[in-house]
Amino acid sequence: MPHTPSAPLSPMHDLAREAIIRLWPVYELRRARASTSYPTLPGIGSAAEGKNWCNVFAHRRELIRPGVSKIVMPNNDTLYSVAWLDLASGPLVIDIPDMGDRYHVLGLMDSLTNPIAHLGSRLLPGGAKSVLVSGPGETAGTPPHWAGEHVRAPSRWVWIIGRILVTSPSDLPAVHKLQDGLQIRPFGDQQNAPAQFSPDCDLGAPLDARHFSTQVNAALQEMAGDQNLNAERLPSFATLGIGAGLTPSHEQIEQLEPVLQAVRQFLKTPCARRGTTHWEYLPRLGQSFGDDIHLRAHISQQYIGMVESKEAVYRMTWHDGKGQRLHGRQRYALQFAPGALPPVDAFWSLTIYESATGRLIDNPIDRYAIGDRTPGLSLDEHGGLRILISHRRPATREESNWLPAPQNDFYLCLRAYLPRADILNGLYELPPVQRLHTEEH
Structure with a gap:
């Protein structure tokens, strides 16, 4: 398990360290959203200037090879299908084709990187299926005429990382057909409805306190109403200039900067235990990190996108x-x-x-x-x-x-x-x- 950083230098230092560790996954997920959503998609076309597509799948058609991955440690076993769901306008339905006995999973992650659902071979075997995904603003429960799976997401934004097994290069056309069968549509509608959003994240910007707080504060504004935030802690971070819609002062940035860099180094340390044969064992993950903010931050830094251990x-x-x-x-x-x-x-x-x-x-x-x-x-x-x-x-x-x-x-x-x-x-x-x-x- 991860070790906590060294003792704080002052109460304000302690608060800054907690804020940065607690919100590190929010920062990483905002970067991931900007890097794994696209302004142009085949069959969809180009979004407006400065916009990317959401509520639609983007598919990788070849197994990942050297020089093409935007993430570390990509697997070479499956084709990825990725989508970002914006549930602000209401529930969405994911249509999944009949995968037969082929291994597959759509991993759903909320805005704090909890792996909240796994749609695939393990939990949803069998033929074609449709899954309803509703956000935190939906309080009416499952519609009475909905008989399928229902995922209640605690956040407005949900990241889907789909993995479909490829058995050989000659198997690719069959997997492409399955990928094309993955569809996202509004509840009560049979037509796909891709939407546009502004990623508003400079992936080339240096990681300093100004950039971190800008991204986190913008994300917190989007996350208003999310059920997975620790609302009791957020107000105290305002003294640091961290909060929905806030802009830190020069003095607050100077306070945050050394703490940010110290946390950044801390999150580079391994969060796994080493076995007797020198293989390293990551902590067992469930569908939520709970309030283990150190493990959550470590995983978001080093292994973002991990599914639960089962x-x-x-x-x-x-x-x-x-x-x-x-x-x-x-x-x-x-x-x-x-x-x-x-x-x-x-x-x-x-x-x-x-x-x-x-x-x-x-x-x-x-x-x-x-x-x-x-x-x-x-x-x-x-x-x-x-x-x-x-x-x-x-x-x-x-x-x-x-x-x-x-x-x-x-x-x-x-x-x-x-x-x-x-x-x-x-x-x-x-x-x-x-x-x-x-x-x-």
Whole structure:
């Protein structure tokens, strides 16, 4: 679990630190909304100048490759479909086509980054379905003639991150068809109704107290009426110039600036615990962070968009089994014993990222992840699995199990989709990454 920052220097310093940590997810989500909504969409056209589209899905049509992701640690298993819902004008309906037995999930996140709903294989299996999403202003309950799923969002804005499994490059056309079947429409209407909004966030602006407070204050104005805010704490932040519609003075900015930079460094520290094999375990997430403001801020800073743990669990390592940093000049193996592959009800995959950027790196075989769906994966004579990890290309006979590494520092992420109890409870431990001698490879 995250550690709290060091002792405050003064009551005002303490208040500033609390305000910044409590509202850090609000800042991150505003940046995410600006970077993952679009002014132009196929089939929709261009929004007015300075506007982006909401209440409509934007689809990524190819698996994420190096150089194209706007987020850190993108997966290489699913196609993303993203939408921002503005519920200010009333409930919206999400139409989901029949996905068959293909793994999929639409993760819904409120304005404080709580993963409030998961629409997909785990909770809504079966054929085509429609889901009603209502905002905090809707008090009449579920309409009497609505028989489907109903998500009551505590916030006006809801971020949807959809993931649909792709089994191979030849599977892409089928997934595109499913993506096209995802629709958003007003309740009581059969027609899609994309809307426009002003993202009003300069993604290139430096993160200083002026920029942070401007973005947070604008977001708080939009969030008036949200049920997930701690309204008891917000009024006290006004003495710092933080609040809906406020503009901090020069003196207030000077107070906030050193605290902001200290919190920024604090949120870069790991929020995971390291196991005996040097894999790191993120805290188990549910559908709400409650009032754990430190964990909420850490996750929004480092892993924004995470679903609850019952949907997917991530294990990461920057180190080999002896605690040494992973680096492309070395060669490694990850050896799973027979019958000891990650226990999941969907699938698992191991993805490799450059440490400095958290991004995928080009490699000669165009492989960025390896897992239980990798074609040609070879088990040993006892039924175990040995994955080779190196920058240098291995012998031809070993290429089927090769995960190419960048030439510099890297880290690994094991994703377990629909994890079983042993993973959720921390009883299943991944094997250590073994550094190999040259003659072993």
